[in-house]
Amino acid sequence: MSAPDACRTTLEIDSQPETWRRVTDSVGGFAAALPRRGERVAVVGCGTSWFMALAYAQLRESGGHGETDAFAASEFPTGRTYDRVLAITRSGTTTEVLDLLASVKGTVPTAAITADPKTEVMELADAVAVLDFADExxxxxxxxxxxxxxxLRAHLEAEGALPDGVLPMDRAIADAERAVATPLAPEVCAAEQFTFLGTGWTYGLALEAGLKMREAAGAWTESYPAMEYRHGPISITGPGRVAWLFGAAPQGLADDVDRVGGTFVAASGDAADALDPLADLILAQRLAVVIAQGRGYDPDRPRNLTRSVVLDHGQD
Ligand SMILES: N[C@@H]1[C@@H](O)[C@H](O)[C@@H](COP(=O)(O)O)O[C@@H]1O
Structure with missing residues (x-):
């Protein structure tokens, strides 16, 4: 398979070790917008940002930093009490996120993590972490x-609240460097269907890997908690189809995939040279670009999508 052209998306994917390093080195500067130990926190977002909210909620709660729920911004349960609402939004313009921040303003402290300091989220949230160097x-x-x-991981690490088994960011960054340079298996690049699996915080990564493949490549993907795989999703696995696990493998899962003729991928599994699961997500992002280009799609111009969804309430 020929090397993909260096499209915009690929340049952004390949720069991740650098942006992870930068944010890790400056974590203290963002502390005002981040949850304090013991706070009961709701994390919200849409699309990718919702899946990152799910991953963080599991990381924070299993690290003992405090109770954490994650919601798609449109599904926030009004009536629940939280100590803080944290919104994740790259654009700072997503309607559901802004509506939610506006609706809880003054009743609960709010914070946001965004890439663009020129948007309405800056006024709506009480505190904002601006990651403009990671904008795309x-x-x-x-x-x-x-x-x-x-x-968020570097912050938990600094607070002594990284869950057991989750690597410090230095190790994750070294693995990200490996992930941008690791060749993708031709068998995986040629597959027709992908089921992504994860457990705990890596379930959010599995959801995101599936979304990336759908957004960039129009691919048929599914994502499930790893232990749910045998409760139905296994029925669609077979030759030419991939089951891709983020994190440690539940006993016997590789054998189950093998038995039905599927391809089992577990780069962040139990092997001595296993990647950090967040670095493994980089492999899935790269795969999405390769599959898109193989199908004649331009990953920089995905079908039917806009960079952010801004709804006109006047037309409801
Ligand atoms: N197509 C984009 C998604 O890729 C993005 O994940 C989502 C959330 O965007 P933001 O993080 O800017 O709120 O908006 C749109 O749906």
Whole structure:
């Protein structure tokens, strides 16, 4: 398979080790916008940002930093009480996120993580972490999303609240450097269907990997918690189809995929040279570009998508 052209999305994907390093080195400067130990926090977003919210909620709660729920911004349960609402939004313009921040303003402290300091989210949130160095031209989010997790993870690490088994950011960055340079298996690049699996915080990564493949490549993907795989999703696996696991493998899962003729991928599994799961997401992002280009799609111009969704309430 010929090397993909260096499209905009690829340049952004390949720059992730650098943006993770930058955010890790400056984590203290963002502390005002980040959850304090013991706070009960709701994290919200849309699309990729929702999946990053899910990943962070699991990381924070399992690290003992405090109770954390994650919601698609449109599904926030009004009536629940939180100590803080944290919004993740690259654009700072997504209608559901802004509506939610406006609706809770004054009743609960709010914070946001965004890439663009010139948007309405700056006024709506009480505190904002601006990751402008991780902003992207692409419609499809890659580097902003993972840099948000790098920030939140580095913050948990600094607070002594990194869950057992989750690597410090220095190790994750070294793995990200490996991930941008690792060749993708031709068998995986040629597959027709992908099921992404994860557990705990890596379930959010599995959801995001599936979304990336749909957004950039129009691919048929599904994402599930790893233990749910045998409860139905396995029925669609077979030759030419991939089951891609983020994180440690549940006992016997590789054998189950093998038995039905599928391809099992577990670069962040149990092997001695396993990648950090967030670095493994870089492989999935790169795969999305390769599949898109193989199908004649331009990953920089995905079908039917806009960079952010701004709804006109007047036309409801
Ligand atoms: N097509 C984009 C998605 O790729 C993005 O994940 C989502 C959230 O955007 P933001 O993080 O800017 O709020 O908006 C749109 O749906």
């Amino acid at each position: 031209e692409s419609v499809v989010q890659t580097r902003f999303a993972t840099t948000v997790i790098a920030l």
